[in-house]
Amino acid sequence: MIWTGILILFCLIGLFAYYRQLRYGLVVTHMGDYASWGIYISNFVFFVAISLVGSLVTAIFRLGNIHWSTPLTRIAEIIAVSAILFASFIIVVDMGRPERLVNLFIYGRIQSPIMWDVIVISTYLVISLLLLYLPLLPDLKILNDQKEKGRGWWSRIYVLFGGFWKSNARQERINQKAVLILSILIIPVAFCIHTVTSWLFATTYRPGWDSTNFGAYFVSGAFLVGAGAVVIAMYVFRKVYHLERYITETHFDKMGKVLVLLALIYLYFNVNEYLVPAFKMKKTEEVHLVTLFAGDFAPMFWFSLLAGLIIPAVIMLFKQGRKPLPMFILGIMVVVGAWFKRYLIVTPTLLHPFLPMEDSPERFKHYFPSWEEWAIAIGSLAGVLLIITFFVRIFPIIPIQETIAEQDATPEK
Amino acid sequence: MQKKDTSRRYFLLNGLLAGAGLAAGCSGKTAFTPDRAEEAVPSGEKVKLLSIDGEVIEVDKAFLKPVPDIPYPFSNREERVGIQGKKFVMVIDLSRCKNLKKCQSACNHMHHLHPGQNWLKIYAMQDAEHTAPYWQPATCMHCDEPPCVKVCPVDATFKRQDGIVLIDSDRCVGCRFCMAACPYSTRVFNWEEPALTEEVASREYSCETSVPQKKGTVGKCDFCPDMVRKGELPHCVTACPNGVFFFGDMNEDVVTNGAETFRFSDLIRDKAGYRLMEDLGTKPSVYYLPPVNRNFKFEEGLKTEEPKPTYKTVDRGNSEYLRCKKNHPRPFAEKIW
Numbered sequence: 175m176i177w178t179g180i181l182i183l184f185c186l187i188g189l190f191a192y193y194r195q196l197r198y199g200l201v202v203t204h205m206g207d208y209a210s211w212g213i214y215i216s217n218f219v220f221f222v223a224i225s226l227v228g229s230l231v232t233a234i235f236r237l238g239n240i241h242w243s244t245p246l247t248r249i250a251e252i253i254a255v256s257a258i259l260f261a262s263f264i265i266v267v268d269m270g271r272p273e274r275l276v277n278l279f280i281y282g283r284i285q286s287p288i289m290w291d292v293i294v295i296s297t298y299l300v301i302s303l304l305l306l307y308l309p310l311l312p313d314l315k316i317l318n319d320q321k322e323k324g325r326g327w328w329s330r331i332y333v334l335f336g337g338f339w340k341s342n343a344r345q346e347r348i349n350q351k352a353v354l355i356l357s358i359l360i361i362p363v364a365f366c367i368h369t370v371t372s373w374l375f376a377t378t379y380r381p382g383w384d385s386t387n388f389g390a391y392f393v394s395g396a397f398l399v400g401a402g403a404v405v406i407a408m409y410v411f412r413k414v415y416h417l418e419r420y421i422t423e424t425h426f427d428k429m430g431k432v433l434v435l436l437a438l439i440y441l442y443f444n445v446n447e448y449l450v451p452a453f454k455m456k457k458t459e460e461v462h463l464v465t466l467f468a469g470d471f472a473p474m475f476w477f478s479l480l481a482g483l484i485i486p487a488v489i490m491l492f493k494q495g496r497k498p499l500p501m502f503i504l505g506i507m508v509v510v511g512a513w514f515k516r517y518l519i520v521t522p523t524l525l526h527p528f529l530p531m532e533d534s535p536e537r538f539k540h541y542f543p544s545w546e547e548w549a550i551a552i553g554s555l556a557g558v559l560l561i562i563t564f565f566v567r568i569f570p571i572i573p574i575q576e577t578i579a580e581q582d583a584t585p586e587k
Numbered sequence: 588m589q590k591k592d593t594s595r596r597y598f599l600l601n602g603l604l605a606g607a608g609l610a611a612g613c614s615g616k617t618a619f620t621p622d623r624a625e626e627a628v629p630s631g632e633k634v635k636l637l638s639i640d641g642e643v644i645e646v647d648k649a650f651l652k653p654v655p656d657i658p659y660p661f662s663n664r665e666e667r668v669g670i671q672g673k674k675f676v677m678v679i680d681l682s683r684c685k686n687l688k689k690c691q692s693a694c695n696h697m698h699h700l701h702p703g704q705n706w707l708k709i710y711a712m713q714d715a716e717h718t719a720p721y722w723q724p725a726t727c728m729h730c731d732e733p734p735c736v737k738v739c740p741v742d743a744t745f746k747r748q749d750g751i752v753l754i755d756s757d758r759c760v761g762c763r764f765c766m767a768a769c770p771y772s773t774r775v776f777n778w779e780e781p782a783l784t785e786e787v788a789s790r791e792y793s794c795e796t797s798v799p800q801k802k803g804t805v806g807k808c809d810f811c812p813d814m815v816r817k818g819e820l821p822h823c824v825t826a827c828p829n830g831v832f833f834f835g836d837m838n839e840d841v842v843t844n845g846a847e848t849f850r851f852s853d854l855i856r857d858k859a860g861y862r863l864m865e866d867l868g869t870k871p872s873v874y875y876l877p878p879v880n881r882n883f884k885f886e887e888g889l890k891t892e893e894p895k896p897t898y899k900t901v902d903r904g905n906s907e908y909l910r911c912k913k914n915h916p917r918p919f920a921e922k923i924w
């Protein structure tokens with residue numbers, strides 16, 4: 175209850191900040207004509223990144239016949255759905271004229287990467303929702319069957335969503351087939367959402383963005399942060415709902431190994447992204463890279479690289495490091511590091527334009543988010559957590575049916 | 588808003604006359620009867636006016652009606668097409684610039700820009716450590732391969748037949764993707780409600796006048812197509828006392844700064860004109876003449892320069908630049924700053 179209260183409070187503060195922004199304009203942010211995108215956009219990239227994990231755990235593992243991950247699918251999927259939902263909200267928040275959103279549909283021009291993003295993100299949202307909902311149907315049946323045991327008005331939600339589900343052979347077959355098709359479909363769409371998001375940057379000329387490595391770099395980073403988020407969620411749900419029987423130490427151990435693999439892949443793309451330009455040190459890149467390596471952004475840069483990537487990967491190499499508690503802490507490090515990494519992708523580049531920053535107000539030459547921006551960013555993070563919290567209160571977070579099939583055990587409730 | 592096609596042709600053919608007609612209308616302003624002219628009683632006092640057809644006519648003073656806002660006579664569709672048969676270019680002669688910023692103030696004034704906004708910026712440039720510094724005014728380059736247009740999701744930024752890149756502030760959703768895409772950092776954003784007088788704010792918006800600017804949308808140099816329609820030069824061109832800016836039509840192969848007129852191709856060939864960041868492939872419509880045989884010393888421009896520029900330098904003609912490192916003292920930089 176306290177938890178929910180705090181989340182709601184953060185959301186309300188964020189809403190209030192947004193109200194101020196609507197009223198006075200984007201001037202309440204500290205963005206300027208140079209840093210014309212700020213933490214709204216980095217937050218957007220972060221959300222898109224996290225949402226990718228849904229496809230990793232549900233689709234890639236499923237197709238790869240990896241069974242241990244079954245109890246984790248719903249956690250991954252609800253993270254994906256809520257994150258992608260807030261990714262779309264935050265992009266509207268960033269718009270100077272949100273009331274003209276409809277122009278995207280009236281005048282939309284397909285050659286703009288923004289339109290590609292609109293298309294793939296909405297597709298991904300629909301598929302993710304279905305992948306969340308379809309495996310839920312058999313579980314709703316189980317819950318419906320025992321609704322007399324009283325879960326109050328929630329039973330009505332179960333009836334509303336799953337009343338038609340009879341669990342007969344035909345329905346089961348359709349359902350399984352649908353899930354299979356969606357699992358295959360979601361993989362290219364998932365790669366698209368993050369690749370297209372990286373193209374919002376890579377299609378410009380700016381130093382630090384003008385990179386052919388960007389798509390792979392973004393996608394690999396996204397899998398890492400998403401897996402980190404799943405680990406955090408696993409730990410919390412396990413503790414709060416006493417799911418030790420379903421989310422076992424083996425799960426943490428295996429997720430740890432997955433994280434190491436993902437971290438290594440991400441590291442590989444980081445090397446490509448930073449060291450290859452650093453070898454050449456073209457003048458445009460030089461200014462950018464020097465501020466990252468040794469300038470104003472250096473502390474954040476090294477923090478995100480060391481704490482968010484290298485140190486967790488090293489610790490998780492050891493068996494002791496893959497126990498639940500250390501995994502939880504490392505997961506948090508990965509996610510926090512990833513957030514700052516997105517900030518570093520967006521902001522420093524914009525502050526290194528090709529022409530000098532002159533004849534422009536002094537305040538445009540730096541960027542540090544205003545309280546409104548922080549409030550909205552934190553509010554949106556709280557919003558994601560709020561959706562997840564409500565979801566687990568109402569629906570079983572462990573796929574009962576599938577886990578029974580997997581574990582051959584009786585459901586908890 | 589319906590706008591008549593006849594008036595369009597009229598403007599094109601009789602640009603200068605239109606200016607005269609407008610001027611006559613304005614001069615009568617002080618004598619306007621304040622309220623509805625229909626109810627006015629003839630005063631017997633007559634004024635002479637120039638009619639739309641160029642005839643001098645006489646009207647009773649009492650019947651004059653104030654026209655607070657003459658609606659811009661072109662439809663959005665016409666504004667998106669551009670002026671037929673034209674291909675506008677600008678040539679900026681760096682050897683004449685001493686950072687007077689008259690161009691900038693004229694532009695800001697005529698477009699009623701929000702304080703602090705500049706569509707036209709004058710940069711203190713130095714290509715490399717030992718090369719000479721110079722002043723470089725920069726407008727929107729009206730690129731022929733405009734990256735800003737490519738990325739705009741709603742066609743709010745568009746390229747016209749006559750080469751001009753314009754913004755439709757009635758359509759812009761304020762995503763600022765174009766600002767990230769423009770390598771020339773020419774675009775500004777209306778972060779808040781632009782500070783405008785009531786009269787300006789109430790004018791009907793047109794992409795060609797770019798007035799009034801709107802909160803939450805982008806703005807930039809528009810090459811003053813409204814002036815061109817009237818047969819006049821952009822504000823920066825007329826405002827510069829040193830004749831730095833030349834404006835003209837590539838199809839006619841002529842550019843002028845008001846006082847001197849050149850054949851565009853000759854000027855570019857004889858003075859080795861170039862464009863900024865050619866390597867990016869944006870194909871700007873703005874050409875530069877190199878800062879050689881200068882009319883002024885670079886230092887003279889520093890008098891108008893306040894606050895002092897953060898020293899940052901650019902390679903002429905391509906995108907590469909050097910930023911003065913604090914720990915890397917330069918003889919030149921030391922002498923002045």
Ligand code: SF4
Pocket residue numbers: 726727728729730733734735736752768769770771772773774807869
């Ligand atoms: S200079 Fe910038 S704003 Fe102007 S046309 Fe080129 S890319 Fe677009």
Ligand code: SF4
Pocket residue numbers: 738739740741742743744754758759760761762763764765766804805
């Ligand atoms: S800010 Fe406006 S003009 Fe620029 S890309 Fe977005 S919609 Fe187009």
